[in-house]
Amino acid sequence: MPTHRQPNHHASAGERPGIDQAEASLVEHYPRLVRLAYLTLPPSLGRHRRVLTAHAIVQRVLPGPRKGDQLSRVPGQRGATGSAYAWVRGQVLRAALAYEQPSRRWRARVGALRPTLPLVVGLRLFPRAGGSEELALDQALSSVAAPVRAALALRLLEGLPDYIVWGLLDEAGVSDVAAALRTAGQLASERGGQARKLLGTAEFDPCTVQTRPTDLLRRRQRARITGAAVAITLAGLVAAVALPDHSTARRPAGADVADAGPAGGTALSRALDPALLERASRDEWANASRIDFSVWPARGDRIDDTALLRRALRVWGSPGRAVQVSASAGTSEVPPAQPPRLLYAGEVDGTAVVLLHDGQRVVRYAEPESGDGAPALDFARTDGAEVTTAAAVVVSRSRGRARYLLAPWIAASATRDLLAPRTPAQGLDFSEEGVTDPVEGPAPGDGCTAWPVMQLRSSEKIVERHSFLVADLGDLAPAHLTYAAPAGPGAPAHQPGEAVGGPALLSWARTACSLRTLRGSGVRAVNNWAFAEQRLPDSGGRSTWVCTRADTWRGPGRILVQFQQPANSPSAQGTVVAEAGDTASCGRFGPHILAGTRWKSPSGKWFLLAAGDRDVTRMTAGGSVRAGVSATTMAVPAPREGAVTLSARLSGGDILQAAG
Structure with missing residues (x-):
């Protein structure tokens, strides 16, 4: 500054x-x-x-x-x-x-x-x-x-x-x-x-x-509209001279927000025509080979309200200054290129809500039923969504709680607290149209006393006994939570699975609070990978090394590595020892990780601890600590302070540097 x-x-x-x-x-x-x-x-x-x-x-x-x-x-x-x-x-x-x-x-x-x-x-x-x-x-x-x-x-x-x-x-x-x-x-x-x-x-x-x-296509469209408006105005002035005066109906309040839109006869005007909205049938999802937003049926008690749909589309095409526009990270706010798909139109908590999908984004339009207040337009990127990441969309937020519209293939829903892994999930009711009862959100700010998530179960028409967790991170689409268990040296890596079993819930109980840093960043899925377990010296017990990877809708990933030593509470948060952004580590295309930290044993001695994934064959420490071991974990005496460098050799011969 x-x-x-x-x-x-x-x-x-x-x-x-x-x-x-x-x-x-x-x-x-x-x-x-x-x-x-x-x-x-x-x-x-x-x-x-x-x-x-x-x-x-x-x-x-x-x-x-x-x-x-x-x-x-x-x-x-x-x-x-x-x-x-x-x-x-x-x-x-x-x-x-x-x-x-x-x-x-x-x-x-x-x-x-x-x-x-x-x-x-x-x-x-x-x-x-x-x-x-x-x-x-x-x-x-x-x-x-x-x-x-x-x-x-x-x-x-x-x-x-x-x-x-x-x-x-x-x-x-x-x-x-x-x-x-x-x-x-x-x-x-x-x-x-x-x-x-x-x-x-x-x-x-x-x-x-x-x-x-700004949106270049919209600017070109506005230029054409301005030219047409000038011509129409001139023609109107000529007609006004020749025609007698007649009174006109008064425009409703907010008409400049809801009724402004492009003239007909263009590709954009077709995309914003409510009569051309795409609509899937109620049961299309049950017979499709692709399960995502493209097979969501149009639901809600106002799907035939042409005036509401027209306002939603025209605000999307050209939001006025009074419209509150928000977009998740990396999401474009441009108008649709072709008629979008109608997902929902109805009233939720005193607000008229319209949900639309254009193949790449989910768009939420909301206007107060009372007419007091400005409309809102929210964008969220959803390209490549599937069964779990297209399972729910936020339709309403109020006083720290959210209602969701569930996918048609969701057969049951419940809520649970990630910080209470041994507490059973509590049933969550939803209407025939798929709108849930209010769900408590995470506490605002830095507080972390509870972290509610939804546990959803897919219909057996598409997959048997499939339950999964999704977490509200502030965007329209909640993030999918998964878990990968540790694998022994030389064993095949465990692929991420649903985080609903005992070990997965215990792992997430100790890392849930780290989700605070991901709010509003356009996260698609978050995986907890327990990449190593380590027996601590001086009878310190058994620790776990976890790499939490967040994948965004726009592509880049972010990791947070935690060292979890034994604790009396199942929700005791681990110690963050490394973090990095825009990295492939801990993911499908970068399945390796190395991290280290200093640790004080119960007897008061200081050690350098390090751990790598199953493909590590040798670890080397340099700087204030000089040591090397042919294993996936290392624990050597070390001074409390002083710079240390860590590297590891993988089974294929490549050298891996320590994370962040």
Whole structure:
């Protein structure tokens, strides 16, 4: 994060400064002001709009000239007074908070603050992506109110004491400042002092951005539509001169969101025609050789509601500014190339929901039945889905719980807690249309006291006695959980199987909390591979080495290696000893792994422990520890500190380096 001279603290915005002083403060501290606005603005705007809005807010806070102000052609001297900066900061804070205020007065203020500059055409802007810790913090910030985000930014980035933060939030119109400060403090403490560092990274820097093109096909289509609209408008004006005046029906509220769409006669207009939606028969799945979303029948009590389907399709084709759009990682938001398949249309928890599938993505459209609120459009990549990964889709989220639409081949459903492996699964009811009762989701933030998952059973029409687990990781499609048991030296590797047996459930009980880092990252499946077991020295018992691999829908995989020593609790989490992203390790195309850690024995001695997969024939340690063994595990005395390098030779002669 760029460094700037810290201006003096002021609890109040104070008297409006001269325009030269305000401009000097704004120019000198522009990056920090934009970051404050970006963090305070609601995440529902989307990253592109939030970046532009943050810049627009800061650029529009300069006061107008007052009588007696001397306007200069040259910007004011750098190092303007702290009071000028405090005033500018207060205006930025007030404007950013206005975007999440519910009252009519604040909504009117937001309308007056809609950004006109900077204007970006043909590009979408995104802050540079950070790591798992930044992603977790961003998700935590998305779950709290704007005053909490503002309080956290003022405390950590501005370095303000609580009494000054209190004054700034109070002057900005925050009704419950105490609650905002309390929640901000909890968010900071949950990250063990890392929150300040994380907020200063590129993940939250709207001044350092990446660019991507908008949808090129949609832009071409809009250009053609604009030309046609101009011609129609001119024709209408001519007709208006010649024809008598007639009253017209008033358009319903929100029509600009639901009714805007491309003109007919094009491939896109065909794709967005509700009459051309593909629909599978009720029993097609039972006679198909391919079991995925392509054989889901159209279900729900509103599958014949043409008006609802038309709104859903047209919002997909051209979402208005009021539409809340979200997409799982690596998922395109472009309109469909051909008529999609209708999966569901019905009312769930007071919301009209439409689920569509275009062969590559599942798209969820939702609009409040009350008419109060903006529609939502969610995208999730699902290409290559099969029996387990096309088994359920989220249709509704509310107060930490989710309802799912189950695949037609699901014969039974239940829920279980991964952290309670010996507790039987509890039955989960679902309607004739396949919509489940509400399912509790994982606790938000870093807490991990329970991790609910669904246990589903496929119909015997397609496979016998097939049960499997799926976990909600924040996307539309839940992730499939599997398990691979350890294999002895020279024995064939065990292929991942369903995580419903005793050993699999015990393994997942000790690794479940690691799923927190995968939320919202477009994960398709997660496998726990117990690649080695090791007898610990000094009567330390028997440990297990586990490689947890997450495969995403877009291709790249990520691994987390844990060392699990004996524990009294079946849900005691293992120690993470290595992690890596964009790797084939522990997977189908990279079935090897080597990892190590230091360990203190019950007698107080320190050891270097290492383990590799079944194909390892020899391990070598270098650096502060020099040792070698012809085995898949190693335990040698070692100093408590000092750099160590680990490598292994595989049976085929290749050299394997230790993970992460």
